[in-house]
Amino acid sequence: MKTNIRQEDRRSFLKTSGLGIAALAFPFQLVPDYLKDVPMGVVVHSYGARWHSKVESSSYRGFQDALDLMAHCHQIGAGGIQVGVNGWQSDFAKKVRDQREQMGMYLEGSIGLPKSSSEVAAFEMEVKAAKEAGATILRTVCLSGRRYENFHSAEEFQAFKTQALQSIHLAIPIVEKHKIKLAVENHKDWKAAELAAIIRDIDSEWLGVTLDFGNNVSLLEDPMEVIRTLAPLAFSTHIKDMGVKKYSDGFLLSEVPLGQGIVDVKEGVKLCRKYNPAITFSLEMITRDPLKIPCMTEGYWATFEEMKGEDFEKTMAMVEKNEFKTDLPSTSNLDSEGKLAFEEANVLECLKVSRKII
Template identity: 60%
Template sequence: MAKQNLPRSLSSSRRDRRDFLRSAGLGATALAMPFPVWQDFLRGASMGIVVHSYASRWHSKAGSQKFPAFTDAISLMEHCKSIGAGGIQVTVGGWSSDFGAKVRTKREELDMYLEGSIALPQDLGKVPDFEREVIIAKESGASILRTACLSGRRYTNFTSKEDFLMFKENAIRSIELAEPIMRKHKMKLAVENHKDWTAQELKQIIQSVGSEWVGVTLDFGNNVSFMENPMEVIQTLAPCAFSTHVKDMGVQNYSDGFLLSEVALGEGIVDLRTAVEICRKHNPAINFNLEMITRDPLEIPVLTESYWTTFEHLSGLDVCKMQRKLDENQFKGELPRVAGLSQEEQLAFEESNILECLQYSRESLKL
């Protein structure tokens, strides 16, 4: 395995897991502690955790003894509480009423908040299923449901402007179908900027829907992939934000553009303290949910013509300003990578990153 394919905390594939954890820094220190000490180490952190932060561990087939799979929201919640998180944001699709009641009981026992993640109804016939999930989520204790309009990435999903405009029309229709259900049950629907909408596009969509029950899940880093300055995105969307995905982003240039990766909080290009202040100014009760996805960097091919097929949101000056920002803030060292790691090493690296981010949130963001 080539050295460049390793996370920055791992210098040789021949290190065993104990050496890897020892070299992983803060997270490894916490993992090495006896459970009660580890819990005390992070006690007081109120930042929540998005299920996608545990992309490797969620329903994992690795059979790890050290990092057992999370099989449902309850096992995720119990672990997140044990490491000091204040709540979770998790998918509610497929829940039964009985399971929702169990989630509520566990949530109340652990004194944690719960945000759901839900798919939008694609047509009128899907509305009853959507409403059923909303009801179960509410009964389980959630008051906010995060959603996304696109599962992929705009610059790779669409090969023509016409295709994107058709998607946009359908997505708005889905939000409009969801709104009466949210209003009926007094639940908030929070649409994420999920590498689908520019900040201004999403703001305009929310304003056009014009409902107190429809707002935004403000992702701090996604729109870097659109060459948008993260602070401008946060300033644009914070006034209508119900929820957040807190992350920091590392960038490095490559031949067709730049590489983009979630990195430990405080190591990237997002001004996290200011972002938190802005969000709290507009919504003092907003939850801050960590979305630290441990994976290989994404390639953002901004130097190819196809990348710009659906975009008209930036002037040449805007692009130059953002490119200068990226050039001046190149990530030092190797961006995090999981390629070539064993399943056990991936799970350890993931946990280490999450623990480090929680510690940063306590010490530097006062969450």
């Protein structure tokens, strides 16, 4: 006898059964053929020096758009790209789609959230362009800066949270309409449990997470605990490894080539695949000066009412135990050509290592 199950009944069943969060995060889909055994892709931020670069270089020509980025990443053996879709017109989206299909690569978009109802129409145009190009996932962020730098009181952070939730709620009907996944990154704004609670409370099968493997070290969270918390909700990833080193006000934090830092990337990949067999792995190896995490200053703690002293002690003990053996990567002492060369070397090294773990 054929049984008809309404959508709301199906979701209720999933929540109370062993399928749980994993099925909600990746609802009854098989892995597409083009995603089977796909190599690691590259996030546009891995090429901060070359993206829209005005530097004249015969060896490291700048990438002016997604087509340039995709062509280069295909040449070096990457499986796809994650790139911003703002300003794409339909004709450009079709060019991206044609090149993507020819090269057999995956495409993930990066998109800004609408801040008010007046921005929803523009947001929808970008969603439609991304879908036209072949993207099935759109990564987004709620904060462009860093929590401990942007906000100086619990009230300021609460105002940000209110605005962020409003933006997500404005976006949800659009991505549901066009059947494209929206993935919110843990972007040095949300602690892992905070972001997980937001995603679960909103409860849309089209809303999930872009799981960044390293960002939350800056919020005194262990990378593997973050991955365990967010992997069940992850639609996409930012793969990275992190190096740490003490400094007077706390510790320094840098992206480093895979396998050289504190993140168990192989185990993180395994956990993500457990919950979402078709998840893509995209490298975000940002070549820059180390970030200062001033966790020994009073201002750092202004928005972390729930954080305990043991979080600080545990993190600083981890830093001391795992201090990077040499100076952390830096670019301020390099000329333009040197920065471009260093950036490319880091990306190539990460792709090389990824072939053993992805």
